[in-house]
Amino acid sequence: MHSRICAKPLLAVLLGAAGLLGSAQAQEVKYAIAAEVASMDPQFANLPGNMMVAKQMFEAISDVDGDGRLTPKLAESWKRVSANVWEFKLRRGVTFHDGSALTSEDVVYSYARPAIIPPGPATLNGFLTNIVKTEAIDALTVRITTDKPVAVLPNFLSAIPIVSKKISQNLKPEDFEAGNGVIGTGPYKFVKFLRADRVELVRNEAYWGKKPFFAKATIRFIPNPPARTAALLSGEVDAIAQVPPADMARLKQTANIEVITKPLGRYSFLVLNQASDALPLATDAAGKPLTTNPFKDVRVRRAISKAIDRSAIASRVMEGMGVPTQNPIPSTMFGYNKDLPPEPYDLAGAKKLMAEAGYPNCFTFSLLARNDNHPTDSAHVQAIGQMLSRLGCKVNVEALPTSVTMSRANKLELPMFLQSSGADHGDVGVALEYVFSHPKNNPFRKVNMQTYDSERFFKPLYEALAATDDSQREALYRDTLKVMHEEVGVIPSQLMMGTWAVRKGFKLAGRFDERLYATDLSQ
Structure with a gap:
C-alpha cells in the first residue's frame, strides 16, 4: 500500500517533467x-x-x-x-x-x-x-x-x-x-x-x-x-x-509527415519568337529553312495552344505540382481575370487553324527548357513536344542550363522555349511589366526573348500602372489579360504548386x- 501511495506523487513528477520537456521542445523549430x-x-x-x-x-x-x-x-x-x-x-x-x-x-x-x-x-x-x-x-x-x-x-x-x-x-x-x-x-x-x-x-x-x-x-x-x-x-x-x-x-x-500544397504566384508559359523574320532552328515539312516566321500568325499561335492538353500535363507530367491556367497569377491576387479559363484541349480545332494559316502539316522547330529551373521543366517540354506531334509538328526538344538557354533566347536564336515567372509583389501588373515591357520602360530588366509587342496589350497595362483608382486599375488589368489571351502573346500552361512538408x-x-x-x- 505504501508503494501505491508514493506512486501517485512520482507519476505526477514524471508527467510534470514530461510536460516541461515538451514545452522546452516547443520553444524551438x-x-x-x-x-x-x-x-x-x-x-x-x-x-x-x-x-x-x-x-x-x-x-x-x-x-x-x-x-x-x-x-x-x-x-x-x-x-x-x-x-x-x-x-x-x-x-x-x-x-x-x-x-x-x-x-x-x-x-x-x-x-x-x-x-x-x-x-x-x-x-x-x-x-x-x-x-x-x-x-x-x-x-x-x-x-x-x-x-x-x-x-x-x-x-x-x-x-x-x-x-x-x-x-x-x-x-x-x-x-x-x-x-x-x-x-x-x-x-x-x-x-x-x-x-x-x-x-x-x-x-x-x-x-x-x-x-x-x-x-x-x-x-x-x-x-x-x-x-x-x-x-x-x-x-x-x-x-x-x-x-x-x-x-x-x-x-x-x-x-x-504532412504534405501541404498551394497554387503559387508563379506560372509556366511558352515564349514564341515573334520578332525574327525567318524563324531560327526551324524548317518546313520538306526540311528547307523557313524564310518566314509562322509564329507571327495568331492562328498558328492559337493552334499550338489548343493542341496542348494542360490537364494531362498537370496530373501526369507534373504529378499534381501544376494547375492548368490562363492567368499568370492565382485567384487570390489583385488583377485575376475570372473570365479566362484555361484553353481547352482541341486537336481538331488546332489542325483547322494550322491549315488555314497555310501549314497543314505544321513544320519542324526546336523547343527548349532550362534543366536547372523547376524540376519538372524537362518532362514538361517533352510532353508538349509529343502533343504537338499530333498536330503534324516535328519538335526537337532540348533542356539546357539557364545560362545557355537565356543567352541564346536574348539573342533571338530560339524559336520557342518554356519560361516561368513569378508575381511576388501582390499585383499582376508588376508581373506583366517585369516580363513584357520594353527595356526602355522596364524598371527591372528584360528577362527573356519576349517579343510580344501589341499596343492593344500595352495601352491598358500602362494605364493600369498609373491609375489612381484601384477599381479602375483592376478592370484595366482584366482587359490586359483578355487581350493577351486573344492575341496569344504567350501560351500559358501551368500555375506551379508550392509544396512543403512538416512533422x-x-x-x-x-x-x-x-x-x-x-x-x-x-x-
Whole structure:
C-alpha cells in the first residue's frame, strides 16, 4: 500500500517533467530551405534565400501576405497626395532590436542605400528606379515623389527591407557576415550565421506585432533535394520547403509527415519568337529553312495552344505540382481575370487553324527548357513536344542550363522555349511589366526573348500602372489579360504548386511565393 501511495506523487513528477520537456521542445523549430544565403545584408540581393532569412529580422513598410495580397507593415497607412506623390504613415512604438525607435529618417536612408552599396547578383534598385525624392516630413511621415504615376509603388516597396540608419550607414555588405548591423524591427533577432549551413534566430520579445510561436528558430540550407527529405524523415528538421517531386508520394504515405500544397504566384508559359523574320532552328515539312516566321500568325499561335492538353500535363507530367491556367497569377491576387479559363484541349480545332494559316502539316522547330529551373521543366517540354506531334509538328526538344538557354533566347536564336515567372509583389501588373515591357520602360530588366509587342496589350497595362483608382486599375488589368489571351502573346500552361512538408504536431500555412518563414509555423 505504501508503494501505491508514493506512486501517485512520482507519476505526477514524471508527467510534470514530461510536460516541461515538451514545452522546452516547443520553444524551438528547425526547418530547411533549398536556397542558400549570399549575404546577411538584407539589401544586398533580391534572391529567395536572402529574402527568406532577411524578412525574419527586417521588415518593409508594406508586405504581401500568404495569399499574395498587399498589406500594411511598418507603415500603418498610405495615401496618394497627387498622381506622383505618396505619403506613408509609420506605426508608433516600433523599435529596432537594439531598442532605438524606427523613424522616417531610417526609411529615407533605406531607400537610398541600395544604390550606394556594392551591387549584389540581383539588386533591389529596380524597385526604386521611379523614385526621384524621398523626404522625412516628420518622425513618422515619409513623402515619396516618383518620376511618373506609379500605382504599384507600395507593392514595389514591400521588397525593400528597412535598416537602421545609425547602425548601417558605415557598414558594407561583408560586415554583416558576423552579425554586425543585423538589427531590424522584425519578429526574430539574429544569433548566428554559418555560411552554407544555417542561420540561428531568437524571438524578439519586444516585437510590435504578433509574436512568433517559437522562441528559437534554426534555418538550415539544404539545396540537395534528397538530403532535404532525409533531414525531415530523420527528425533533424521539423519542416522543409520545396518537397522534391520524386519524394512526394513517399512523404504522403509516411504516417508522421504532412504534405501541404498551394497554387503559387508563379506560372509556366511558352515564349514564341515573334520578332525574327525567318524563324531560327526551324524548317518546313520538306526540311528547307523557313524564310518566314509562322509564329507571327495568331492562328498558328492559337493552334499550338489548343493542341496542348494542360490537364494531362498537370496530373501526369507534373504529378499534381501544376494547375492548368490562363492567368499568370492565382485567384487570390489583385488583377485575376475570372473570365479566362484555361484553353481547352482541341486537336481538331488546332489542325483547322494550322491549315488555314497555310501549314497543314505544321513544320519542324526546336523547343527548349532550362534543366536547372523547376524540376519538372524537362518532362514538361517533352510532353508538349509529343502533343504537338499530333498536330503534324516535328519538335526537337532540348533542356539546357539557364545560362545557355537565356543567352541564346536574348539573342533571338530560339524559336520557342518554356519560361516561368513569378508575381511576388501582390499585383499582376508588376508581373506583366517585369516580363513584357520594353527595356526602355522596364524598371527591372528584360528577362527573356519576349517579343510580344501589341499596343492593344500595352495601352491598358500602362494605364493600369498609373491609375489612381484601384477599381479602375483592376478592370484595366482584366482587359490586359483578355487581350493577351486573344492575341496569344504567350501560351500559358501551368500555375506551379508550392509544396512543403512538416512533422506530425507542427502546423504550417503555405504561401503563394513558396517561401517558408518561422512565423508560418506553430504547434
